[in-house]
Amino acid sequence: MDACSIAVVGATGAVGRVFLEILEERGFPTKDIRLCASKRSVGKKLKVKGQEIAVEEATPELFSQVDIVFISASSEISRALAPVAVQQGALVIDDSSVFRMDSDVALVVPEVNASDLESHKGIVSIPNCSTTPLVMVLKPLMMVNPVVRVIADTYQSVSGTGAAAVEELRTQSGQVLAGESVTPSAYPHQIAFNTLPHIEPFLENGYTNEEMKMVNETRKILHDDSLAVSATCVRVPVVLCHSEALHIEFANPISPAEVREILSSFPGVTVLDDPGANVYPMPVDAAGKDEVFVGRIRQDVSHPNGIAMWVVSDNLRKGAATNAIQIAEEVLSRNLLKSAVKR
Amino acid sequence: MDACSIAVVGATGAVGRVFLEILEERGFPTKDIRLCASKRSVGKKLKVKGQEIAVEEATPELFSQVDIVFISASSEISRALAPVAVQQGALVIDDSSVFRMDSDVALVVPEVNASDLESHKGIVSIPNCSTTPLVMVLKPLMMVNPVVRVIADTYQSVSGTGAAAVEELRTQSGQVLAGESVTPSAYPHQIAFNTLPHIEPFLENGYTNEEMKMVNETRKILHDDSLAVSATCVRVPVVLCHSEALHIEFANPISPAEVREILSSFPGVTVLDDPGANVYPMPVDAAGKDEVFVGRIRQDVSHPNGIAMWVVSDNLRKGAATNAIQIAEEVLSRNLLKSAVKR
Numbered sequence: 001m002d003a004c005s006i007a008v009v010g011a012t013g014a015v016g017r018v019f020l021e022i023l024e025e026r027g028f029p030t031k032d033i034r035l036c037a038s039k040r041s042v043g044k045k046l047k048v049k050g051q052e053i054a055v056e057e058a059t060p061e062l063f064s065q066v067d068i069v070f071i072s073a074s075s076e077i078s079r080a081l082a083p084v085a086v087q088q089g090a091l092v093i094d095d096s097s098v099f100r101m102d103s104d105v106a107l108v109v110p111e112v113n114a115s116d117l118e119s120h121k122g123i124v125s126i127p128n129c130s131t132t133p134l135v136m137v138l139k140p141l142m143m144v145n146p147v148v149r150v151i152a153d154t155y156q157s158v159s160g161t162g163a164a165a166v167e168e169l170r171t172q173s174g175q176v177l178a179g180e181s182v183t184p185s186a187y188p189h190q191i192a193f194n195t196l197p198h199i200e201p202f203l204e205n206g207y208t209n210e211e212m213k214m215v216n217e218t219r220k221i222l223h224d225d226s227l228a229v230s231a232t233c234v235r236v237p238v239v240l241c242h243s244e245a246l247h248i249e250f251a252n253p254i255s256p257a258e259v260r261e262i263l264s265s266f267p268g269v270t271v272l273d274d275p276g277a278n279v280y281p282m283p284v285d286a287a288g289k290d291e292v293f294v295g296r297i298r299q300d301v302s303h304p305n306g307i308a309m310w311v312v313s314d315n316l317r318k319g320a321a322t323n324a325i326q327i328a329e330e331v332l333s334r335n336l337l338k339s340a341v342k343r
Numbered sequence: 344m345d346a347c348s349i350a351v352v353g354a355t356g357a358v359g360r361v362f363l364e365i366l367e368e369r370g371f372p373t374k375d376i377r378l379c380a381s382k383r384s385v386g387k388k389l390k391v392k393g394q395e396i397a398v399e400e401a402t403p404e405l406f407s408q409v410d411i412v413f414i415s416a417s418s419e420i421s422r423a424l425a426p427v428a429v430q431q432g433a434l435v436i437d438d439s440s441v442f443r444m445d446s447d448v449a450l451v452v453p454e455v456n457a458s459d460l461e462s463h464k465g466i467v468s469i470p471n472c473s474t475t476p477l478v479m480v481l482k483p484l485m486m487v488n489p490v491v492r493v494i495a496d497t498y499q500s501v502s503g504t505g506a507a508a509v510e511e512l513r514t515q516s517g518q519v520l521a522g523e524s525v526t527p528s529a530y531p532h533q534i535a536f537n538t539l540p541h542i543e544p545f546l547e548n549g550y551t552n553e554e555m556k557m558v559n560e561t562r563k564i565l566h567d568d569s570l571a572v573s574a575t576c577v578r579v580p581v582v583l584c585h586s587e588a589l590h591i592e593f594a595n596p597i598s599p600a601e602v603r604e605i606l607s608s609f610p611g612v613t614v615l616d617d618p619g620a621n622v623y624p625m626p627v628d629a630a631g632k633d634e635v636f637v638g639r640i641r642q643d644v645s646h647p648n649g650i651a652m653w654v655v656s657d658n659l660r661k662g663a664a665t666n667a668i669q670i671a672e673e674v675l676s677r678n679l680l681k682s683a684v685k686r
Contacts (some may be wrong), residue, residue: 122355149645153496153588155538155577169536173516188621193512195498195579195586195626197639197653202618206599206641215644230645232588232653234498237539237580243538245496245575247590256549275545278531283538298549301558302573310540310575326361 004332005066007090011035011046014163015095018106019321020048020288029332034062037073063088067337070324071095074204086122091337093124093324096208099261100217101183107220108234110326111268112139116221117327122257124327129319130154130210130233130242131217133311136292136318137246139161140266141259146251148305149228155236155243156199156329160315161186166239173237187235196235208233218234220342241283242315250305256297259307262288263294268318273297281312289314290322346372346649347675348409350433352401352424353416354378354389357506358438362413362664363391365633369650371668372675377405380416393400406431410680413667414438417576429465434680436467436667440552443560444466450563453669454611455482459564460670467670472662473497473553473576473585474560476654479635479661480589483609484602490592491648492571495557498579498586500626503658504529509582516580530578539578551576584626585658593648602650606637611661616640624655632657633665 010016016037023030033048036058045052054273056062057215063069063085071078071085071094078096085092087125099105105118107125112135117124130152138147158165165186172182172192180228189196200209207215214231236243264271272281273295281293300306331337359380366373376391379401388395396429399405406412406428414421414428414437421439428435449459450468455478460467470478473495481490501508508529515525515535525533528601532539544553550558557574579586607614615624616638624636635656643649656662674680 059371136374147677151494151590151645153575155498155579169391170520174520177513177517177520190627193581193627195581195655197586197588197623197625198618198621205644206618206639207644228645230590230643230649230651232496232590232639232651234586234588236498236539238536243540243577245540246579247494247573247575275541275549275551280540282532282540284533284536294565296549296575300573301548301550301555302494302571306573308575310577312538 002332003031004068004337005032006030007034007036007058007062007066007069009036009069009071009077011055012041012044013072014166014267015072015161015316015320016133018316019072019324020046022317022321022325024049026325028328032066034066036062038319060084060088063090066090068093068328072320072324074241082123091120091124091331092122093126093327095320095324097125097128097213100127101220107217108327109135109221109323110330111136111266113221114330117330117334120336126320126323126327127217127221128213129315130156130244131214131221132319132323133242133244133292133313134214134246135218136249136269136295137263137309137311137340138218140262140269141248142222144262145228145254147248148251149249152229152231152330153245154231154233155238156233157238157240157242157315158235159240160242167178169237169239191235194237194238197232199233199235209310215324240287240314240316241312242319243281243283244311246309246311247300248307249303250307253305254307256299256307259297268292269294271295271297280310283312286314288317290317292318345675346374347411348375349373350377350379350401350405350409350412352379352412352414354398355380355384356415357401357502357509358415358659358663361659362415362421362667363389365660365664365668367392369668371671375409377409379405381684403427403431406433409433411436413673415608415663415667421492425466434467434674435465436469436670438469438561438663438667439625440471440556443470444563450560450665451670452478452564453673454479454609456564456566457673460673460677461620463679469663469666469670470497470560470564471553471556472503472658473587473665474557474564475662476585476587476635476656478561478564479587480606480637480652480654481561481591483605483612484591485565487605488597490570490591491594492592494590495572496588497574497576498581499576500583500585500658501534502583503585512580512582534578537580540575542576542578546682558601576606581626581658583659584631584655585662586624586626587654588655589652590643591650592646593650596648597650599642599650602640611635612637614638614640623653626655629655631660633660635661
């Protein structure tokens with residue numbers, strides 16, 4: 001892969017910092033790295049690949065000097081900057097939900113639908129951090145046995161909300177342990193020692209935006225508009241990693257052994273399934289790892305063709321930063337970079 | 344109701360202490376209260392209804408002097424003492440799983456199947472704390488529209504394990520906040536800031552015992568052996584109250600408005616469902632209350648006759664102690680007490 005110039009918008013955020021670590025870990029080939037963040041961070045220096053790099057303001061001129069712009073900030077920032085970067089000839093890899101469902105935008109998990117990159121129009125979106133582990137599990141299974149319906153109930157960590165929410169969970173936990181009262185700020189209610197069935201705003205149909213992302217993004221990535229998906233997304237007092245209880249209905253019978261075998265051989269998925277030895281995926285073990293971990297695989301007793309399982313993955317890595325860098329790697333190896341602006 | 348003599352086995356435990364509080368709250372009519380616990384607690388005094396009562400050892404003689412024996416200790420203790428108490432002429436209301444599935448034993452949630460008490464043979468079992476809220480929701484709905492299948496994924500608090508687990512969550516949380524390492528004892532892995540998809544031992548079919556209790560007890564209580572039920576039971580770092588994400592499939596279409604109306608008029612259920620105002624059930628709000636709280640009621644987008652919802656209840660109260668006292672109240676008002684030993 002030829003080295004390329006990149007800009008990272010949101011470099012000082014929760015995902016941005018993990019992104020810079022993974023860039024180094026994976027040896028992603030860069031000629032030049034530009035870091036962008038909000039005005040109050042401009043001038044701040046971050047260490048990347050051994051160099052100190054000063055944070056700059058994101059400008060059209062800066063975008064014109066790079067090949068790829070990674071954006072992981074707010075929806076507003078993605079909405080404002082992504083079209084500018086594309087206009088300046090850069091490929092945008094965007095972590096927000098703003099463009100994901102646009103028919104012009106590729107929504108990609110490389111192991112699952114890398115070929116969708118071939119027709120990219122300048123913006124490639126990363127799925128929501130609870131969608132990515134779901135499609136990583138569904139894809140290899142549906143190639144063998146069509147998936148008819150999935151129910152996914154999530155146990156999502158506060159790092160998905162951002163660094164302030166992590167701090168809030170820590171502060172509130174200490175306050176509750178000390179018998180003090182808490183003042184919610186990042187969430188509408190206390191998160192310490194509580195569960196919140198509320199991630200993102202509520203929609204007309206009673207689902208949250210987060211839940212409908214799992215429905216719609218899964219269908220788009222898997223190219224299956226008839227796939228029935230339902231989710232209840234719940235914030236739990238965990239710092240890092242999202243867990244999901246899945247109940248999958250297949251067109252035909254399938255055994256847990258077959259599911260284990262299929263998932264074990266899919267890149268990016270690791271099966272941890274030895275309940276007798278207390279081995280199953282957990283947030284404390286998945287944190288800092290790139291794989292999607294799957295366990296508790298069993299015949300669902302409520303459906304003749306059903307399989308139940310438990311999935312955990314690091315929401316800042318495979319759910320965000322790792323997936324973004326994998327997309328960039330795929331773009332480089334498929335030589336899809338310079339074609340962006342001409343489309 | 345005539346006052347009766349009772350014995351409380353496990354009086355010093357997590358459920359036992361709540362039980363004694365509720366006894367007072369509800370004004371349950373007692374002539375005499377005897378408290379029993381393990382040898383090391385004998386002689387310890389607890390305050391109940393304004394009197395100091397010393398903890399005694401459970402003996403056949405003691406059982407012969409009371410009308411009702413409540414047992415909430417371990418399975419071993421229930422297995423050893425319940426038959427003795429019945430032999431001595433007492434009615435046993437048992438919180439363990441030991442007798443629940445026996446065809447001779449009534450498994451009762453009074454709002455749901457109080458009439459099953461009529462044929463009791465001396466032992467009445469309380470359902471598992473995750474089953475009770477489920478049947479409280481299913482019963483009124485299935486009277487209107489048959490329920491075909493339910494998927495329940497749980498978010499269970501550590502108080503379900505006992506007082507030692509509550510202490511462990513508190514201790515570990517402090518240790519993690521201080522950057523110290525933790526040593527699991529009540530659970531096979533860290534519970535602070537983690538999720539554990541493991542409640543009770545694993546069975547041959549890959550489900551846990553807790554999960555299969557939800558399947559089998561639900562069928563027994565609802566008198567419907569063909570009801571399809573599947574659950575993933577997960578321990579979360581919450582002190583008190585179990586939460587459940589439910590996906591219910593009915594025989595015929597049903598609207599969320601109809602579900603809300605039916606549940607609102609069922610005794611013991613409170614609908615908290617105003618998502619626009621951030622109103623939905625949560626453990627911090629349900630703690631210390633007797634009702635089963637239901638919210639997030641919506642048409643399940645993955646099934647034409649499906650309804651999704653979110654249920655929270657206090658596992659020590661309606662999930663255990665409250666239900667036990669309600670059973671006793673029902674036994675007294677139906678005059679079923681003295682018939683126990685003659686059956």
